[in-house]
Amino acid sequence: MPFIPHTEAEVQEMLATIGADDIEALFDEIPAQLRCGTLELVRAQMSELEVSQLISARAHQDGQPSCFIGAGAYDHHIPAAVWQIATRGEFYSAYTPYQAEASQGTLQLLYEFQSMMTGLTAMDVSNASLYDGASALAEAVLMAVRANRKSKSRRVLVPRSLHPAYRRVAQNIVRNQDILLEELPYDAAGGHTDPESLERYRGEDITALVIAQPNFFGVLEEVDILTDWAEANGALSIGVVNPLALSILNPPGSWGANGVDICCGEGQPLGIPLSSGGPYFGFLCCRKTLVRQMPGRIIGRTRDLDGKVGYTLTLQAREQHIRRSKATSNICTNQGLMVTAATIHMALLGAEGLARIAARCHTNSRELEERLRAVGDVRPLFDRPRFHEQVITLPVTAKQVLLELADDNLLAGYDLSRDYPELQNAILVCATEKRTHEEMDAYAAALARVLSRRGEVTRQPQTERMVKS
Amino acid sequence: MTLIYEASRAGRRATAQAPSSRDDCGGIPERFLRDTQARLPEVSELQAVRHYTRLSRKNFSIDTEFYPLGSCTMKYNPRASNTLAMLPEFLARHPEAPASRSQGYLACLYDLQQILKAVTGMRGVSLTPTAGAQGEFAGVAMIKAYHEARGDQGRTEILVPDAAHGTNPASAVMCGYRIREITTGSDGDVDIEALRSVLGPQTAGIMLTNPSTVGVFDRGIETIARMVHDAGGLLYYDGANLNAILGKVRPGDMGFDVIHMNLHKTFSTPHGGGGPGAGPVGVSDRLLPYLPVPMVARDGDGYRWLTEEDCPQSIGRLHAFAGNAGVLLRAYVYALMLGREGMPRVAEFSALNANYLLKRLQAAGFEAAYPERRATHEFILTLRRQAKSLQVNTMDFAKRLLDYGVHAPTTYFPLLVPECLLIEPTETEDMETLDGFVAAMVSIQREAEEDPDLVRGAPHTMSVKRLDDVRAARELDLAWKGNG
Amino acid sequence: MSNIPSELKYAKSHEWVRDEGDGTVVVGITDHAQEQLGDLVFVELPEVGSLLNAGGECAVVESVKAASDIYSPMSGEVVAVNAALEEAPETVNEDAYGDGWLFKLKLSDLGEADELLDAEAYGAQIEAEEH
Incomplete structure (x- = not known):
């Protein structure tokens, strides 16, 4: 019995304590006619060695072209230390830090992550991550619609030069909330969003404008002009960025006159292996004034009873376990282990x-x-x-x-x-x-x-x- | 502990980790470049390694402590799952690699789809949702697509028990539904009369967890399924508690139309300090056309992706690529090691451990919330007596447990049981550990009677004492902004 | 026992209403409500100029572990909000009936006042909820 420690003598002793004749008796509240027989379609159990041989052969079959x-998924060097530390059992097998005092490792690390992301993006605040870049964009769109109370149209402009899977995912996630994603064409010569193409929307009620840097084609967009256009037209701006590129490119917090309102993206280039597309992590940063509209976990620094610095989940009243149907999102956990790796990665590289x-x-x-x-x-x-x-x-x-x-x-x-x-x-x-x-x-x-x-x-x-x- | 930023010194670096010089980015005009360096720490490799290793030691984890967190299934995460999912070829595989160069990987996903279909009794499975909550979203979106495809436009409500996880109502709202709460009966089962009173032509479906969040198997499930189906609604199964029934009873046989599974619970992939998870969805015949893409199909001797082109009615993609592949591989390895013999053992021994722990705690004087019922893989204690007579509440007990080297169970959930502890020991814990938990609870009870401030002031042995949540929320400090 | 001033009117959902005598009322949450919520960390107020319906959601008060919707006890236009609460939400805990007021309404239907509870009836309701 893999991973089950009980000896036969213990089983008998435990059943005696319970007052049950056998283990089957523990399932006596389940209607008998619902019970399933043996799962014939599942193969017989295998030892660790047998599974290793099977899986290794399959991995080998695909090779390493x-x-x-x-x-949207980039093959970068990852320092050896990153995953050796991230897979320590204390990080790997812990859960969401609900008991803050017994989770200071994860909590401080997430606070450092939030600090690093604000450093890279030049934004005020960061959450503790979302699932991936595509769903982060969807959450950013939903957030912008909530936050831009002056706009009633729920129209969001999305450039066609943005990652096509991100556009699809955002559409699939927001489609049931009466939000209209409108596509902006790309310039045939430059591959970028020509700011002139926005002129037809001037004066219209636009809730938000999405700006990618670099865009899906690798091309750099005129982010300053686009960000200023959004601000001048009462739309919130959402930057979608590659975090590695931000080590050399102008960060979204500095685009245009006042920076973007929200920025998001895919964290994979920060120490996450390609691994067939996941798990990666999405990140989301915003202006301080929008923090209560942010989805996902957020860590805050505070003090304990003795006045000592400590870290805890904060602003939880936004979240589904408290707000239920009125939460900012249904998101529950984040991508903790990926963020652990990314934080170590950023610390090592600087x-x-x-x-x-x-x-x-x-x-x-x-x-x-x-x-x-x-x-x-x-x-x-x-x-x-x-x-x-x-x-x-x-x-x-x-x-x-x-x-x-x-x-x-x-x-x-x-x-x-x-x-x-x-x-x-x-x-x-x-x-x-x-x-x-x-x-x-x-x-x-x-x-x-x-x-x-x-x-x-x-x-x-x-x-x-x-x-x- | 100091922040990594506080250990930072200008100009210090882990020099082995980057090129020896910075190339000229002459191809990028000045206006696109940043003019200040990003604010990141500057430390040596040893500093970083030591800092994060030391931080890790400030965590409770399954590998180091008993972690009976109800509804989270904190069981042993086999190391083989991690090692095999991190084989170099898997880590290096690009998500857009063609199927011709991915047959080994696709075979693993296909097998996993088949295993999950078999254990849930569903007709189709999509592995792509990245977490339980995203699986819920996918499931409700499929219910919506089903009604829409039939032109059944009047179905605007999703029913959710008052004991449900908060993600249930939040997911349904993201799909554009209104929520109607239904009450839980005093025996822990859904109140059938309450259900009857809210069912109607406006009902799109019901979201249920069975065993429920109060730790009991809903005996009326067949009646519920019949009533909801008769009203034209569909049944959604929240797989949070699938561990309790694995290999014993299948959601498909109970009458559910759609299910999400939390692979990080039942299939023992790591919780990772809060993710990544994986929330595959399974469906009955009527929802097959709407499953999210991509999925893996078998084609003769080979495997290929099914995409939007193959599944025109699909609710589409929910992830940039194909979901949390690394988590799926870990779950697959675990499922292979369990095999058909091991699956029912999971349910059997998680039930044995939970019922044993419940009986022992009851014998020690603790009050069960549903004393007439069998525990499933988890159960609820209520400390309302202690809260009232000793002014020592559930939070105090939870914090004091940390001093005894036990992670606290889930507290104050579900909301309908006052001063509750939701306790899930899982099948991988041995009898001594369970006995140790009972001894700790008994000891804390004695402390609460003799020296209540000791318990109210707990924990005393962690790196910090109880934290000021109010200060954290009022004086938001969410990122390090430099000294001073 | 919490404080229930006799000169105010109350909604079942734990808001209080003070008649200003000029067709406007001031609205806040009761001492009992703030006690139940615990230390408030955030108050989200309606926008000045917005039109509220009696019984409609119009504001949110948040503590660390709970968020609670505030329902407008009467119908009317918001003519003022207590902006000081944005920086100091704890004022609601400290002075629920005074400096912790939430917003001021210009009433559109004076008759709605009859629907509200007096101090005695509200006290009885709290009593009943606790048992």
């Missing part, structure tokens, strides 16, 4: 370490671009400055090329045609600090091979908007 995909990694990602992605251009008929699609991702166009449809490169142990990029039908030949590529020159050379060589093979089969005409250099 060279990764040039980003698209601002300068993060900035060096961010800068290396930027230069690596430029180097990759150079190598890919040299392949011929491969060029960047957008002409704007970018962080560490780039849209490139191929002379042929991307999907098959990517599959063939995957067979070469190379994840060459993200096929944009899935979400942007107008970008049939375009892929989104990323080169983090981990990608070596050898890997980039190998990528270029493999791409050249595949293209020349395919070029003999078919050649698709390029659409006009794609040629702009």
Whole structure:
């Protein structure tokens, strides 16, 4: 019986104490006709060794291809200390710090996390995390709708250059609350949200404007102009940011004249492995005046009976366990263990370490671009400055090329045609600090091979908007 | 303990962790760059390691203490789950890797879907919700999609027992529903007459936890299911207490249409200081088309993702990728180690431990909230007598337990039982530990009678004493802003 | 026993009403209500100019462990709010019937005053709730 410590003698003694003949008697309040038999579809129990052999074989089967995909999940180096400490049992197997006095480790760490996130974003306050970047955006939208009491329209402008999965998730989560997410087009040449495109909304009742930096295409947006536009038009501004990029990019708290009202994003670049997309963590920061509209756990610093500094969950009256149907969100726990890792990661790297990694990602992605251009008929699609991702166009449809490169142990990029039908030949590529020159050379060589093979089969005409250099 | 910021010295770094110089970001115009350095601590690698190792020692955890936190299922988290979920290939797998390079991983997810279907008696499972509350949202959203697809627009209410977790009403409101509370009878079961009086053409569904949050199995569940279905509503199963019935009785057989499971409870993935969890949802036939995507399908010998294109009526995606994969892998490893023999043992021994602990505490003079009922995997004590006669309340007992090296049970939940402790020992605790808990409670009772201030002032042995929650909320200090 | 001034009127939901004699009333929460809630940490007030219906939710008072909706005892327009409570919510604990007032209403239906409880009836209600 895995993980059950009872000896037969103890079982008998416990049953005698209870006054039950056997363990089955403990289930006598369940109507007999509801009871299920043996779970035939579940396989027989396996030992740790047998499970290890099965799972290791499956992991090995997938291998570790060279990764040039980003698209919201980035392959960064994680210091060895991060997960060795995060998986200590005292962090790993603790629960939400309801008993503050017995949870000061987690609570102080979360307070340090909140401090670090406000440091990176230049915002007043941070919560203790949400599920992921996409649901954090949904929560930010709901929060903006609650907070912007002057606006009655519940209309939120969302750029099409924002991560397509974030747009879908936000839509799926807010759709039952009469909130309208309206898409802002991206500029065909720059890949950014042209501030001019907002002019048609001037004077209308807009509840909030979402601004991504960098956007899904890796392109840098004119965040100052967009933030000021929101403020001038009575809309709250919501920044969606890559926290690693904020070590070098202007933080949302400093955008425009007065900074954004809310910012959120995906915390994965801060020490969280790719691990198939999760668990990651979402973060959410805001102006101090909006803190009571914030969803999720928040930690505060206070004093104990003796006047000693300590940490505790605070502002709990916003939350579902107290406010029930009137809570700011249904969210209960956060992503505690991920935040533990991210906090240790940020402490180890510091601002300068993060900035060096961010800068290396930027230069690596430029180097990759150079190598890919040299392949011929491969060029960047957008002409704007970018962080560490780039849209490139191929002379042929991307999907098959990517599959063939995957067979070469190379994840060459993200096929944009899935979400942007107008970008049939375009892929989104990323080169983090981990990608070596050898890997980039190998990528270029493999791409050249595949293209020349395919070029003999078919050649698709390029659409006009794609040629702009 | 000092903050990591207070240990910071300008210019200090863990130099091994970043490139030896900062590259020039010449491709990025000045206006996009930050002009001040982000306020982060500057410490050495040893400082960081020592700081966070020391912080970890200020936590209670399952690995170090008995943690009978009711409704949270704080059982042993097998280390094998962690080791195998953190195999290098799994950690390095990009979520957008094509299925052709992901067959091993997809096979694990597919198997887990099948196991969860089998143990819940549901027809389909989606693994993507990242937490119990997100599973609840998904479940209610599917109920809504079902009624809408049938053109049944008048169903605007979700019924929720007054004892339910706060997430239930909060999730239903996020889906645009109004909440109607139903009362719990004095025996702990749903009051059937109260239910009858609120059912009607406006009823979209009911959200139930069974065993319920008061720690008993609702004996009227078949009647409830029939009544709700007859009224045209659907039944939602909150899987918070699935541990109590694993392998013994299945929500699908009770008549539920949709369930979320808390894998961090029943399938023993770590709670991690408050997440990450995973809240997969399972559904009956009628809700199959609405399951959230992505899911994994078997195609001949291989596996592939099911997305919006395959499931046009799906409520869609709730996560940027495919949910908390690392948590799902841990649950899968645990499920394999349990196997079909181990599943019912979970329910059996969690019930054995809970009923034994209840009987021993009752024998020691503590008052059960539902003395006529069998405990399930958890039970409720009420300390209203102590609160009234000794002015020592549940919070005092809870804090004093910490001094005895036991994490406090859940306090003041559910709201309808005054001065309550919700106690869930779980199946992985041994008899000595349970006996130790009884001894601690008896000892605290004696202290409450002889030296009540000792209990009221507890804890005395933690790194801090009782904290000033009022100050924390009035003088908000949510981030370190520098010295002075 | 909590303090229930005889010159005020009361709603069942534990708000008090003071008639200013000029078609306006001042509204707060009773001493009993603040005692039940414990130390208040936040008060959310209605906006000046907003129109309230008798029995409608119009404000929220929060303690550390509870949040409680305030229902407007009468219908009317909010003409003033006690903005000092934003910085000092504890005033409601310290002086529920005085400096801890919440908002002032210009009444739209004077007849609604008949629906309210007097001090004696409110006292009896509290008594009944405690048993």
